[in-house]
Amino acid sequence: MFTDTSTLAWRKSANDCLLDDVSHILGDRPLGARQAQKLRTRQALLDAGLRLLEHQSLSSLGLRELTREVGVAPAGFYRHFRDMSDLGVALVEESFGSLREMVRAIRGEQAKADEVIDGTVEVIARYVREHRPHFRFIARERYGGVQPVREAIADELRLFAEELASDLAAQPESEGWSPQDIRMLADLYVDHMVMIAIAFLDVSPEDPGSEEEIANIARRQLRLIRLGRSHWLDD
Amino acid sequence: MFTDTSTLAWRKSANDCLLDDVSHILGDRPLGARQAQKLRTRQALLDAGLRLLEHQSLSSLGLRELTREVGVAPAGFYRHFRDMSDLGVALVEESFGSLREMVRAIRGEQAKADEVIDGTVEVIARYVREHRPHFRFIARERYGGVQPVREAIADELRLFAEELASDLAAQPESEGWSPQDIRMLADLYVDHMVMIAIAFLDVSPEDPGSEEEIANIARRQLRLIRLGRSHWLDD
DNA sequence: CAGTTGGGATGACAGTTGTTCACTGACACC
DNA sequence: GGTGTCAGTGAACAACTGTCATCCCAACTG
Structure with a gap:
């Protein structure tokens, strides 16, 4: 029961304003929902980063600050970027x-x-x-x-x-x-x-x-x- | 006994490579050892800041990091700068x-x-x-x-x-x-x-x-x- | 010589940070 | 249909952050 709600919550925060943007990257071929989802959260991290970096510099951008904005657990960041x-x-x-x-x-x-x-x-x-x-x-x-x-x-x-x-x-x-x-x-x-x-x-x-x-x-x-x-x- | 050593330690860290640099600001007139000392620590903060900022940007420079470098208590920073x-x-x-x-x-x-x-x-x-x-x-x-x-x-x-x-x-x-x-x-x-x-x-x-x-x-x-x-x- | 001033030290406050870990459950593949 | 993979989780870690009230004592004032 908990897993469902958390997954839905993640889906919501990770997907908004992104689904269209990456669709052309994925192409028409079935690329696997798995990797597509990964690409989508990766893009969400990039987008949120860009948004937060509008008023500060990269060296002062915190990892938690970023993952909080995306709606992802802090540790999830490392699945996509080394640092x-x-x-x-x-x-x-x-x-x-x-x-x-x-x-x-x-x-x-x-x-x-x-x-x-x-x-x-x-x-x-x-x-x-x-x-x-x-x-x-x-x-x-x-x-x-x-x-x-x-x-x-x-x-x-x-x-x-x-x-x-x-x-x-x-x-x-x-x-x-x-x-x-x-x-x-x-x-x-x-x-x-x-x-x-x-x-x-x-x-x-x-x-x-x-x-x-x-x-x-x-x-x-x-x-x-x-x-x-x-x-x-x-x- | 403790106060002496701490004061000396501070003197040492705050003064090195500074005494000459500020002497021309103080002028020959006796400006009061009090304010002279304040100017000296202020200058020490600026110098240490410049040193630390050689490899990072201002927004990522911590207040404690700076005061540690100078050898001044964290709160002492506010005596010289608002932020x-x-x-x-x-x-x-x-x-x-x-x-x-x-x-x-x-x-x-x-x-x-x-x-x-x-x-x-x-x-x-x-x-x-x-x-x-x-x-x-x-x-x-x-x-x-x-x-x-x-x-x-x-x-x-x-x-x-x-x-x-x-x-x-x-x-x-x-x-x-x-x-x-x-x-x-x-x-x-x-x-x-x-x-x-x-x-x-x-x-x-x-x-x-x-x-x-x-x-x-x-x-x-x-x-x-x-x-x-x-x-x-x-x- | 006293009294006041104020630069600086102190210690604790309540948060925050990056990083690691074992774990879970939905997907992908055989 | 069963199984391994792996994106994402949540808890815990130690270290760190800016800020504050408080005290100390040297240096100034009268």
């Missing part, structure tokens, strides 16, 4: 996963310079708008207290910079550029795109006025960098 | 205090563009070299979990950007520039100087090779921005 920094790394992957989608949109289209800049700023704004908790987490932990998480973020950003560098190298404006210079330009761009995203972060909640102001500044900054790029080989 | 974020704000002021000195050195001298850039990068490198714990703290907490500290850092950086903007406005290259454009350039510079400092942070310990490499990249990035600046009004 808190393990969960943090998983959150990093999740965050950059959703980012990568949006980036591909930009990489694909070839347009003239100003359109690229406008599109870039718009994609950054949209990413922050639609994934604010994710990016807030990234910004907090990029130089935060948990080493493995810091390294995971650094790796993702390095990867991002490398992709951008190869994109830049393929452009006609890069003729005569050394690989090192292209890389330093890519780093400059990546750093500033992160700064732009952070600027959106602090102001965005339903305030289209200042969001547009930030976007305006961001566009001009990117344009200035592009201007410097186009005169790099002038002597 | 941890109060100490954090004090550390922010301390950090930017030492930075401000070095910045004035750059602001004063007028030289040609490349020399300014080289000097800037050198000053950043020196600041990180000589005040690594301070800057590590700033980098960690700039977007960290403690709101008052975050705001204190943001205020200091805004002040810094405003000073830089007024410097830029006074330069002949800024003729025809709108105040908004000058401000956006100043923000761009400040953000990147912070990024440069962070880059120095991760690599500096007795590795002149990679320090010089970072400096090289930083110089080229700043030069590219300056190039963009000088063509901003080209049409």
